[in-house]
Amino acid sequence: MIRVTYLRYEVLRNFRNWRFIVLTLAFPLVLYFAVATENQHKMFNGTAFPLYFMTAMATLGTMASVISGGAIIAADRAAGWTRQMRITPLRAATYLRAKVVCGYLRALLTIVLLALAGTLLGVRLSAGEWLTVVGLLLAGLVPFAVLGIIIGHLIGTDATAPAVGGIVTLFCLLGGVYGFQIAQSGPMLQVIKGLPSYWLVQAGKSALGGSGWPAEGWIVAAVWTGVLVPLAVLAYRRDTSRA
Amino acid sequence: MATDNAPGAAIVLSHLSKSYGNVQAVREVDLSIAPGETVALLGPNGAGKSTTIDMVLGLTKPDRGRVSLFGMSPARAVAAGVVGGMLQTGSLIDHLTVRELVTMVASLYPRPLAVAEALQQTGASGFADRATNRLSGGQTQRVRFAVALVANPDLLLLDEPTAALDVEGRREFWASTRSIAAQGKTVIFATHYLEEADAYADRIVLMARGRIVADGPATEIKARVGGRTVRATLPGAEVAQLAALPGVRNADRHGDSVILTCTDSDAALRGLLGRFPEARDIEVHGSGLEEAFLALTADENDDPRYVTEETR
Numbered sequence: 001m002i003r004v005t006y007l008r009y010e011v012l013r014n015f016r017n018w019r020f021i022v023l024t025l026a027f028p029l030v031l032y033f034a035v036a037t038e039n040q041h042k043m044f045n046g047t048a049f050p051l052y053f054m055t056a057m058a059t060l061g062t063m064a065s066v067i068s069g070g071a072i073i074a075a076d077r078a079a080g081w082t083r084q085m086r087i088t089p090l091r092a093a094t095y096l097r098a099k100v101v102c103g104y105l106r107a108l109l110t111i112v113l114l115a116l117a118g119t120l121l122g123v124r125l126s127a128g129e130w131l132t133v134v135g136l137l138l139a140g141l142v143p144f145a146v147l148g149i150i151i152g153h154l155i156g157t158d159a160t161a162p163a164v165g166g167i168v169t170l171f172c173l174l175g176g177v178y179g180f181q182i183a184q185s186g187p188m189l190q191v192i193k194g195l196p197s198y199w200l201v202q203a204g205k206s207a208l209g210g211s212g213w214p215a216e217g218w219i220v221a222a223v224w225t226g227v228l229v230p231l232a233v234l235a236y237r238r239d240t241s242r243a
Numbered sequence: 244m245a246t247d248n249a250p251g252a253a254i255v256l257s258h259l260s261k262s263y264g265n266v267q268a269v270r271e272v273d274l275s276i277a278p279g280e281t282v283a284l285l286g287p288n289g290a291g292k293s294t295t296i297d298m299v300l301g302l303t304k305p306d307r308g309r310v311s312l313f314g315m316s317p318a319r320a321v322a323a324g325v326v327g328g329m330l331q332t333g334s335l336i337d338h339l340t341v342r343e344l345v346t347m348v349a350s351l352y353p354r355p356l357a358v359a360e361a362l363q364q365t366g367a368s369g370f371a372d373r374a375t376n377r378l379s380g381g382q383t384q385r386v387r388f389a390v391a392l393v394a395n396p397d398l399l400l401l402d403e404p405t406a407a408l409d410v411e412g413r414r415e416f417w418a419s420t421r422s423i424a425a426q427g428k429t430v431i432f433a434t435h436y437l438e439e440a441d442a443y444a445d446r447i448v449l450m451a452r453g454r455i456v457a458d459g460p461a462t463e464i465k466a467r468v469g470g471r472t473v474r475a476t477l478p479g480a481e482v483a484q485l486a487a488l489p490g491v492r493n494a495d496r497h498g499d500s501v502i503l504t505c506t507d508s509d510a511a512l513r514g515l516l517g518r519f520p521e522a523r524d525i526e527v528h529g530s531g532l533e534e535a536f537l538a539l540t541a542d543e544n545d546d547p548r549y550v551t552e553e554t555r
Contacts, residue, residue, distance in 0.1 A: 005350035013338040080333025084390065087300045088351045089324045240302040 003094050010098040011105065014072065024068055024106055028061030029113050036121050044179065047208045051125075054118035055133065055204035056177050061110040062137055063200060064168045066103035066145035073099065073152025074160040077239065082153075086240050092233050096149060103145045104138065111137065129207055136203030136213060143196040143224035144171075146232045153235035171197035177204075196224045252311075253278045253398050253429040254299060259308035261294050268294040270453040272308070276431065278397070281424045283440030283461070284433040286450035292433040293331050295450070296402045299431075300328050312398060320398075324352040327396030329387050331403050331433070335375040341386050342371040349393045361393035364419045366412075380407045388416065392423070399423060401432040405439065417443050441465045471508035473515065476524040477501050488514040500524075 015021060032053060039049040076082050085095070111134055115123075125133070147167070155163050174182065175197030183189040192198050199217040206212055213221075254276040261269040269291040276282055284292045297303035299310055301317030312320035320326050335344060345362060349355035362368045365388045370378065378386065384407040391399060401420070405413045420443065424430045434440055440447045440461060447464040449457035457464055470492070478499045485494035490507030491514075505511040508527055515522055 006347060009339060009343055009347035012343070013336065016338040076336055079336055080330060081336045083302060083330055084328075084333055084387075086302060087321055087326065087328045087330075088348060088394065089322050089353070090351045091322075 014102040028057040050121040059204040062107040065106035067148040069103040070148040070152030074157040078157045133207040140200035140203040146228040175201035255311040283444035285440040290450040291453040327391040327394035328400040329391040337376040365389040473503040475522040477522045
């Protein structure tokens with residue numbers, strides 16, 4: 001019961017912050033309409049452009065949705081609220097779970113809106129394809145949600161915005177959201193495939209007639225999650241200094 | 244203030260020390276507080292009050308020494324929900340109403356107060372449905388108090404709680420705090436107002452420069468630090484002669500001026516003019532807390548360099 005009440009108000013206050021929500025949701029949506037409407041009947045890498053670009057915007061938009069939660073954490077810290085919570089029995093697990101849930105709700109909304117937008121522009125996927133792409137995106141987002149929490153605790157309020165923007169751009173570039181891979185082969189490709197961003201992009205691409213992740217994708221996502229979760233717990237636990 | 248033989252104490256601090264760089268914020272603090280006591284941690288800014296409270300709450304890790312709350316570490320006591328606190332700085336999170344915020348915090352505790360009761364006790368009922376970002380400074384402070392109180396803690400720590408309150412707000416605040424203390428809770432508050440400490444605490448722990456310099460019943464401490472200072476221009480008088488005057492606790496000289504820290508300034512003044520009729524430019528001050536601390540700590544003479552710098 002304890003956790004339900006805490007989670008409920010955490011979600012409530014996140015979604016009442018309508019400027020934050022609107023901006024988070026609007027950016028990929030506006031970009032999608034602007035670019036995909038213009039290229040509605042074109043093909044890209046053998047795929048209908050609206051479908052390709054829907055997956056690209058879903059990847060970028062969901063990644064930004066979860067990482068940007070760090071900005072809310074930074075604001076809580078600046079208000080001294082994180083310190084106040086540290087003298088309550090709030091457990092790190094409850095705290096982190098609530099943050100991840102809020103990020104995921106934003107990500108889900110992003111997906112729903114982009115799916116509707118894509119459908120408007122003629123994207124048609126089978127139920128199984130929708131399930132695969134959404135399921136893989138949600139799985140691939142876990143490391144990014146945790147990364148957002150770490151950023152929120154390590155970086156000051158004034159620096160969170162550039163940090164979030166820069167990190168999302170970097171990961172999108174490395175993962176190949178923009179339609180090209182930085183490296184086609186060799187050690188650089190191996191590095192890129194070792195990052196969670198690559199597999200988040202592959203999750204999106206599963207809708208382009210591809211299949212699900214190979215074992216490698218699950219391993220990379222799991223290893224990053226396994227490394228980042230303890231770091232997030234540590235960042236939260238150590239974050240007791242006066243803002 | 245022996246610490247090891249205080250079974251059942253609410254708070255035991257033993258040899259607690261904390262430095263920030265070259266600054267020793269808290270030095271070798273030993274303190275034992277029994278359940279049900281209301282204790283004022285009195286001292287000027289920089290005395291180490293907030294650092295001590297932060298260490299009691301587990302927010303700051305001591306360099307040396309130990310904190311025990313009802314026999315537990317701060318982390319365990321906090322996890323068990325027996326401690327509540329209002330920190331010196333901090334505001335509220337946005338996008339919730341006052342009632343929602345207090346409900347959210349209450350849900351974290353095993354035995355919280357009813358939210359309505361916490362709001363009522365802190366005088367926040369009147370604006371319970373207002374958004375937290377639309378409150379005045381005084382209202383915000385009341386909600387912060389409600390957040391601490393809703394925990395229904397056995398031990399309540401308040402770090403300069405009345406700083407943002409007006410006179411009426413202070414009066415209501417202390418009325419609530421008294422009723423909490425009357426329920427047998429242990430209340431510790433930091434303040435730099437002697438009157439506040441005297442009026443609302445059973446016991447005053449006086450801190451200066453990271454140390455406890457006096458600890459006792461409020462009336463006793465007030466008598467010790469509430470004295471007056473006599474200043475005069477008096478070339479050639481011996482400090483020892485001045486210190487021996489009736490009603491004088493401590494005498495100091497700086498060039499031609501002498502400063503007498505008095506327990507009884509009337510007696511001191513009569514004595515001074517009787518023995519040194521040439522004394523002139525005489526001023527009598529009710530000594531500020533700062534001066535009282537320095538007078539008290541000067542007796543200990545533990546850090547002469549600091550004292551001379553301060554009194555120069």
